[in-house]
Amino acid sequence: MDIYNTNTLIDEQTGNLAFKLFGFEDSCQFCDTHRFNYYSLIWIKKGRGTAQVDFSEYTFTPNTLFAVTPYQPFTFTEEEPLEGVVLHFHPDFFCIHKHHEQVACNGVLFNNIYSPPMLCVTEDMQQEFEMILRQMRTEVQKTELAQYELLVSYLKIFLITASRAKTKQQPEALEGTPDEKEPFILQKLKNLIETHYKTKHSAGEYADLLNISPKALAKMTKSHFNKTMTNLISERIIIEAKRELYLTDKTVKEIAYDLGYDDEHYFSRFFKNNADISPTTYRETVGFARAIA
Incomplete structure (x- = not known):
């Protein structure tokens, strides 16, 4: 899969970005502070550095996935050149509030003020993510019947997989689950x-x-x-x-x-x-x- 192509859907009613999938190997892709009006899933596949998200700083290594909400400020400072994949989706394309019971990513991947907005992508997850992204890329290039519905289905699978992984890696990310190490x-x-x-x-x-x-x-x-x-x-x-x-x-x-x-x-x-x-x-x-x- 040539992940370095950009695949974008625009909302015809509003003219706003609805869905965008692209790869990057540009060292300065996120070196300035960004505040997007959509959700962002940023998979750092290669490279390491620090991320400033809201008021906190986090260190990251290869195969780290960041989940950022609309207008949440973030900046990456690299120590080694970064390479990865970015998935943007607007709330009008898929609303995590409305579909919370189906996906359960709100309060886990996104909008958890107590847990880092990131998780480690394991080898098993890498294969699964690559497969889902490949399906998304194929579908976004089509203009066939029910394109939106199929893309949303792939997005749901991606979000559920990432949310499950985060709750295993960071049990406190799941609301109501106490962390034994937490006072x-x-x-x-x-x-x-x-x-x-x-x-x-x-x-x-x-x-x-x-x-x-x-x-x-x-x-x-x-x-x-x-x-x-x-x-x-x-x-x-x-x-x-x-x-x-x-x-x-x-x-x-x-x-x-x-x-x-x-x-x-x-x-x-x-x-x-x-x-x-x-x-x-x-x-x-x-x-x-x-x-x-």
Whole structure:
């Protein structure tokens, strides 16, 4: 398979990218910060380096798969030349929220604030991924009946395979599954954030609930999650805000209020500072309600 060709589908209604599969061996492919308005699966097949995703830095080696959500900022800094395959898909092409029960990648591959956005691609997975990508490439070059449905089927298989692998490699990636190496207090913190992120927005409030000092909690979260408490809380709020912007017809003001912000303008600034885009522009470029049509 000549993976270095680019295979792209464009949404005829919106003119936006719907699906794109391409290979790369360009050292500077991701050396600048990227924020795409679609989901990205980036398989680093050769090379090594560091990845900056959101507020955290991760070291990667050959055969690492990254999963990045719309407008999630990321940059790769290579130590050895990179080569790999990239799969982009827009939420309008396949909505991971709507199809969560079918694929179960939301909260595992994507949108897990406690787990690195990456996994190791084993030898067995390499063969399976190559086969699926080969089928995708063949299909995307056709204009035959049910092309969209077949491509979505291949994408689902890819996502399910990757999600299964990640839950085996990182058991804590599966929501509700405690990691034996994770201190009990941090397991409790995760539950508290999930319960209170709409009403409690400061690190101090969670430290009070856990009956420890903010400084001690900050040290634990940085050590275990490679993030600050502010990062964890902000990311959880942004994930829900993005979901609401995409799946509902609520106004930005209504979404802000539901997430504990009385001032719509303050919330919009908070969203832009964390997502690098305004809520309105996010809705316009990622989509709005088409996923439930």
